[in-house]
Amino acid sequence: MLKRMFTCFLAMAVSLALYAQQQPGSSDELKKKQAEIQREIDELRNTLKTTKKNTKAGLLQLTMVQKKLRLREQAINNINQQINIIEGTISKSKNEIERYKQELDTLKQQYAKSIVYAYKNRSNYDFLNFIFSASSFNDALRRVQYLRAYRLYREEQAATIKNTQQVLHDKIASLESTRKEKDAVLQKQEKQKVELEDEKKEKNEILSKLKAREKEISKELTAKQRADKKLKSAIKSAIDREIRLAREKALAEAKAREAAEAAENAKKVAAAEAARKAAAEKAEREKAGNAASPATSPAATAPIAKAEPKKEAPKKPASESVLESTPEGFRISGSFESNKGRLPWPVEKGNVKIHFGTYSIEGTKLRGNNPGITLATEPGAVVRAVFEGEVSRIFDIDGNWSVLVRHGKYFTVYSNLSSVSVSKDQKIAGGTMLGRAAANDEGNGEIEFLLMQENRNLDPESWIRRR
Known part of the structure; x- marks a missing residue:
């Protein structure tokens, strides 16, 4: 009995341990996450070293250091969680050890009592006397079974x-x-x-250098803002044109459907009128041939067939985009949305230099608003489409090319290209080479990547996968 209870207890303990290991935030998951964070930190450190050798202190260095600090804080928080789990395990183990000690003491006391009893009744004569003193044969068998069970119990x-x-x-x-x-x-x-303290010092050094170059960087940002303004204007013009053409196409298709329905309805009305006239003529003939009969031919009074009322097509939801009016546009939009967070980067190697939206440079008065994300990469790096679609427009912004790709109601923009490898209205697959990244004033590769839902700017970083 005790053996079975002990076995059940062990099985339960093992099951609880396995269940705990599978729970979110377990030690193994935290260690795996820690390894991923450390890998990102190492990659950033190596890229930052290369950047410092080849360029002056700039926004890219600051962005990378800030990201490295965030990752370092995540790593420390991850370790704190590991410590909490370990401390919980230690506390649990101490409680279990204390409980096992108490159980062991109880088992030893019970076993000692059974040994003392066995010692006092160790004589074979006592055992035989116990058996043969039974009142019946069945009682003697029960006593034999009792002695055997007692031995097994010990x-x-x-x-x-x-x-x-x-x-x-x-x-x-x-x-x-x-x-x-x-x-x-x-x-x-x-x-x-x-490491965190060292990286804070590193950030402060970069900020100090940036402050010394504040006027120079201000000119760079001013030039970028001018280029962004031209880019946004060109994008808006192109998207407005796409919307207008899609609306005109949808309107033309609706008119064509209405005309076809009207023609079909006219045919039905003409057929009904012809049937009525034929019935009336037949009634007149029958009336002339049978003047004595006052009855009126049923055909003469037959109801005139009327055209069926036009059935209105179900109205589309007000939120539906005209760019999804075609089955293909609807399909690509849905497929694009379902890949949010998993889209590939437009360049194989790159780092975010300026994030999406409003930004400010710490320690300076420099401010800005980025319509997309600015990616630092290698000069001449291949730029690829992040998803299937159609090249809507190619335009020149301050001597560099920009490619606008339509994905249903979504658009992606790849700007600051030195060359273009596609043509307008070309249907492309995801991963198609669009062109090559141009170099900035410092000789480093750089592209602007924008994501739009019609004319609304979206944050591309929430759509592309993590490095």
């Missing part, structure tokens, strides 16, 4: 004590291992804090 007691001692030993060893793990994680935490 054997189970001994086995349970040994098993409990082994589990207790394993728990103590596991506790020591967990304590060592905690010490190792604490060391990692201290190392991360030291």
Whole structure:
């Protein structure tokens, strides 16, 4: 009995341990996340080293350092969660060890009592006397079975004590291992804090250099704002044209459907009128041939067939875009939306230099509003379409090319290209090469990537996958 209870208890403990490991925020998941964060930090560190060698202190360096600081803080927070889990495991292990010790003491006391009883009744004569003093043969058999069960009970007691001692030993060893793990994680935490302080100093150095170049960078941002203004104007003009053409096409198709329905209706009215006239003529003939009969031919009074009233097509939802009026446009829009967060980057190697929306440069008076994201990459890097679609327009902005690709009601824009590899109205697949990245004044590759829902700017970083 005790052996079965002990086995059930162990099975339950193992099941709970496995369940805990599968829960969100488990130690294994946190370690995996920590490795991903560290990989991103290492990549940023290497890219930043290269950037510092080749360029002056600029927005790209600041953006990368700021991102590295955010990742470092995430790493420290991740380690804190690991420590909390380890401390919880240590506390739980201590409670379990104490409980096992108490159970072991209880088992030993019970076993000692059974040994004392067995010792006092160790004589074979006593056992035989116990059996033969039975009142009947069946009673004697029951006494034999009782003695056998008692012997098995003592054997189970001994086995349970040994098993409990082994589990207790394993728990103590596991506790020591967990304590060592905690010490190792604490060391990692201290190392991360030291790295964080160094990176804060690095950021302050870059900010100091940026402040010294504030006038120069201000000119760069002013030039970018002028280019952005021209780009937005060209994009709006192109998208407005697409919307107008789509609306005209939808209107023409609606008129064509109405004309076809009207022609069909006219045919039905003409056929009904012809049937009425034929019926009336037949009635007149019958009346002339049978003047004595006052009855009126049923055909003469037959109701005139009328054209069926025109059925109105179901109205589309007010929120539906005219750019989704065709089945293909509707399909691509839906497919594009379903890939939010999983779209590829337009360049194979790149880092975000300026994020989407309003921004300010720490420690300076510089401000701006980016309609998309500015990506730093290699000069001449291949720029690819992030999704299937149709090249809506190609235009020149201050000597560099921009490509506008339509994906149903969505548009992607790839600006600051030195060359273009596609043509207007060309249908393209995702990953199609659109052109190559142009170089900025410092000789580094750079492109502007915008994402629009009709004329509304969206944040591309929430649509493309994480590096």
